[in-house]
Amino acid sequence: MHKEIEILDAFIRSKGLRRTPQRKKILSVFLSTEKHVSTQELHRLVRKKFRNIGYTTVYRTIRILLQSGLCREIDIGDGTSRYEHHYNHRHHDHLICIKCNRLIEVMDPRIERMQEKMAKERGFRPTAHRLEIFGLCRECI
Amino acid sequence: MHKEIEILDAFIRSKGLRRTPQRKKILSVFLSTEKHVSTQELHRLVRKKFRNIGYTTVYRTIRILLQSGLCREIDIGDGTSRYEHHYNHRHHDHLICIKCNRLIEVMDPRIERMQEKMAKERGFRPTAHRLEIFGLCRECI
DNA sequence: GTATTATTGAAAACGATTTTCAATAATTAA
DNA sequence: TTAATTATTGAAAATCGTTTTCAATAATAC
Missing domain, CATH: 3.30.1490.190 (Ferric-uptake regulator, C-terminal dimerisarion domain)
Known part of the structure; x- marks a missing residue:
């Protein structure tokens, strides 16, 4: 988690974005599951721990995680994108x-x-x- | 074209479906391009030659071509399915x-x-x- | 020819994704 | 610390490809 938060913060700084509690919370929930989650599933997981985070914010944070290299998109061909950890997870x-x-x-x-x-x-x-x-x-x- | 029409007809017969001019026309247009077309692109091509064929019919015919093995779905990850010839085209x-x-x-x-x-x-x-x-x-x- | 049943195509429904926008909050500069 | 600036949030709406609905039509079987 340490290292991942640092990577996210570095990415945020480098792009002139802002650190927000939502982004940190969403990252922590994302890292806490080893499942390949869709944005909806991730949003559901996030809501369990943190009530007031909207779907759109989860969706947008996933895009940031993708860009920062913390997350990878998987397409199993059913019309829904899924996401998995990428940092410290070797290519497979x-x-x-x-x-x-x-x-x-x-x-x-x-x-x-x-x-x-x-x-x-x-x-x-x-x-x-x-x-x-x-x-x-x-x-x- | 010969062989492909035969395959389509055989599939249609085997499933108790019906031969229609639309299906034959759509197959002929599909075979006439070597591009990897989306349903919309294929519909546009079909409309050029045959005015009165609707999008839905193209969409449904593609599904039949998929099932009959004449066509293969490709997903380049941009949210739109594309289709390519499959009969006599080896796997690649x-x-x-x-x-x-x-x-x-x-x-x-x-x-x-x-x-x-x-x-x-x-x-x-x-x-x-x-x-x-x-x-x-x-x-x- | 008649009856049966699949097909057609326009329109609507669907579902995931993306955008909009007003309120809010993080950052910067004073 | 405060004020000004600008990114972020989240609900709602828009978008876009795909899929379904349904009444009219057409293909097949009898």
């Missing part, structure tokens, strides 16, 4: 169960390297990527 | 230029195999996947 891909919607985080450095290589061979300079594998998880097979 | 991944939005289709069987292997090692049975690499294309570097 997702296995998505099409039956129970479970998200499994995976990472294989060999695959990462091959992707990078393939892109560069085509004159492309990769900056980020997203790999999602859909199927059935152990429990749903 | 996308390089997406974050500057000019160009989509480059790529395919590396070694990466495909490693992805499959990784998923299976985790007790997951993969059925499909989506890999998108974001960055700068040759022209935008």
Whole structure:
């Protein structure tokens, strides 16, 4: 939490924005869950602890967290964006169960390297990527 | 076009649906572009050739093309679904230029195999996947 | 031809996201 | 500390892609 608050404050300062209790509270709630939350879910969690924070503020704070690198957007293709911690969470891909919607985080450095290589061979300079594998998880097979 | 119309007709018959001129026209326009079109873009193209086809019909026909395997959905993360030919178009991944939005289709069987292997090692049975690499294309570097 | 039932297309509903705006609060300058 | 400036808040409304509704129409089966 320490480090994350510092990163947020640094970002806020660098952009001439303002530190507010809402932003700090929203960050703390976001960090307190390991789930992949939508803005609505995050708002619900925030409301449990702090009554008077509106949806719009949660929505806008998530955008700031995205820009500051504290948060990453995930799209499982159901029309709702979800968000996960990004700071101190290494890059990973997702296995998505099409039956129970479970998200499994995976990472294989060999695959990462091959992707990078393939892109560069085509004159492309990769900056980020997203790999999602859909199927059935152990429990749903 | 031949083969694709046959596939659509077979699908329509198998589901007890009905062959209509609209569906045939929409498929022909869809096949006539190699772009990755949204429903709106496709509707615009359809309207150019055939005046009286409504957006809803285009939307619904795309859903049928998806189910019949003639079309594949692409999500570049901007909130709008796009669609590309699927029949006779082998599976591929996308390089997406974050500057000019160009989509480059790529395919590396070694990466495909490693992805499959990784998923299976985790007790997951993969059925499909989506890999998108974001960055700068040759022209935008 | 008639009956049945899917299709069409305009309009409305939907749901997530984004914007608006007046009141409020954080920061800066005096 | 106070005043001035300007970002932030949050409710409500707007937006936008997607999906549903429904009455009229058209495709298929008998």
